[in-house]
Amino acid sequence: MNKIVIDSGFSQSRVALLENGELVEYYIESKNFKRIVGNIYKGRVKNVLPGMQAAFVDIGLEKNAFLYVKDAIPQEILYDKKKTFKDILIKDVIKNGQEIIVQVTKEPMDNKGARVTTHLSFPGRYLVLMPNIDYIGISRRIEDKDERARLRKIVEEIRPKGMGLIIRTESENKEEKDLIEDLKYLLKLWHKIEKEKKLGFPPKILYKDLDLIYRTIRDFFTEDIEELIINDKENYNAILEFLDLISPKLQDRVKYFDPGINIFSYYGIEKKIKEALSRKVWLKSGGYIVIDKTEALTSIDVNSGKYVGVNDLSQTIIKVNKEAAKEIAKQIRLRDIGGIIIIDFIDMENKKYEQEILKLLESELSKDRVRTNVLGMTGLGLVEMTRKKVRKRISSILEKKCPYCNGLGMVLTPETVINNLENELKRISLHTNSEAVIVNVNKEVGRILNGDMKEYVERLENALNLKIFICKDDNIHSNDYDVKYMGRLNKVKDILKEIDSK
Known part of the structure; x- marks a missing residue:
């Protein structure tokens, strides 16, 4: 059963296309920032x-x-x-x-x-x-x-x-x-x-081209769609009027949904959107695919994961690859991935199986409204394909670059943070008259310094002739530390007592 679910909010309009309960396309448009394609x-x-x-x-x-x-x-x-x-x-x-x-x-x-x-x-x-x-x-x-x-x-x-x-x-x-x-x-x-x-x-x-809701009615709401559900009364009535002009037979398929309930949660769409942002996507067999975006292209890697098959290794590989081909086509469409795409399926020794996978991938991609082109398999066994870029992918609409890791998706290890802190404490010992310091660190770093590396802290204190007090702070990012106070030992101890009393 194919459905279109529309969440019309004050700040955004969101449209989800479901095929047999699966989210296959997702569109979002801010009320403050309209798209300009078609203008x-x-x-x-x-x-x-x-x-x-x-x-x-x-x-x-x-x-x-x-x-x-x-x-x-x-x-x-x-x-x-x-x-x-x-x-x-x-x-x-x-x-x-x-x-x-x-x-x-x-x-x-x-x-x-x-x-x-x-x-x-x-x-x-x-x-x-x-x-x-x-x-x-x-x-x-x-x-x-x-x-x-x-x-x-x-x-x-x-x-x-x-x-x-x-x-x-x-x-x-x-x-x-x-x-x-x-x-x-x-x-x-x-x-x-x-x-x-x-x-x-x-x-x-x-x-100016139609807004998201009306484009949805014009381009997606066809005889194949059994229901269109929307949670806004004004837009519900406007859709019926619009359909009266272009396709009156579909008016009976438009349903009004109680705006007091989260329509996307009710239909399980919120969960599916979160999955669409995940780097790793699990397959039903226990295998998984990993999707990574770079400046030049998108790479998709297929892994057997938990699936070990029964007896025949080649059949295990072909089963995971077939399942992956279907999921990859779905994810490309759902995430709206454009440009060059490289797919690394699990190696197949039989050329016949390679052709089966390519045909299956092309068949699944034929459901996509956006033009795709599977170029074939390279000498390294990688599938090359392209997909026309029309709009931003879902991840760039729903997420922004991490201000802490500059978009790398990685943070420093506790050992690296501790080494950076050590260099700062050496600088304090060398260039100030401080006898003691209070350092606020992330909870994980604090646990390590006050636990397994307690002797390290003591050796550092003796070497620098500096008393070091480690305090855990939930508000400190895992990459950072904060030298909160430094000075005479008695003064620092008094400040520490005030902190503890709070």
Whole structure:
């Protein structure tokens, strides 16, 4: 049973897509920070970079957007097999200071600005309108040849002259009137933008894509979804009105949920989100996968873990690898991992098994809406694949870099902290007249210094001629220590008594 669960809060909207009870896609949008993919801007070219075959465009954001030559040239060149864009220079397409209409295709990420294109497109329920190219496309997910031919014939008749249309998967088995109504809605948007782009100076926003909840209804709420549950009455009523325009048959599947209960906890989604942030993901067999992100790529390592099989080692390996392939495809989709991905399956001596794993991985990835490409297995037995980057991955939305470990995910060992403290105490002994110090340390470091390393502290005191009082403090980070007081021994002892009395 497939469901969409929407948590509409005061600060955030969250959407979870469940397939047979499993969380397969998760989206989050802050009420204060909206996504910009799909937005259309009137911008100004700030800097043409011939060496990079690209340009920077000011669209009114903190960082200039990036426009690659492929996204700047007329679309008909891209769709004409007799022509190639590789010989076209960016400086011959656009100039510094030029006004230009662009659409955002990728969110700003890390230190990079948004990526934009001049190839505008407007997604509707059943069709995608491309106003600047004479073209007809059809979703590969519509596999029936007769249905493809029927839809293409309808679109050829209703398509405005000189414009392009892509037939979306949801168009399958729909009547001509449904496609016509969808096209009317998209043309209204385009005509509105045509008027807006003639007014005002760049940078200026011309079109803002739907927010998360309405995009969910447009793009995900199909006949395959049995229920859509939302915990906000106002949005519940608005969804029903929206569906009345685009798909009235689905109105009965929309359910209102009591806002007094945590809707994500009720459906077990909160727990699944935490699992999606974990570096290690356990498999049902007892094996596990480890997901690590680097600057250049994401690596996924498969391990047999607790699973030892029964008799045949090769069958044990293939079982874990098959289970891992399914889980990896799910995790890539759920975490929204993009870019280069390297997968290290458990070594398989039989080439037949390797092909089985690759086919299974490709089959599972075919469920993903985002384009993926499995390149095959390298000589080292690693699977190379890519996935289109569209938005930030879940981890970067829900988590931030640790201010203590600078994003390494590691902290100093107690021994390292103790060594750092020793150097500080040597400095105090050498450069001050202090007879004693009170040092606050993390609980674990304090336990070691007052326990197994008590003799070490005594040797240090004798060597430095400095009385050292160790105090455990829950508020001290495990990497740190704090020399709280230093001075005459009697004075330090008095301060220590005051601390103990509190």
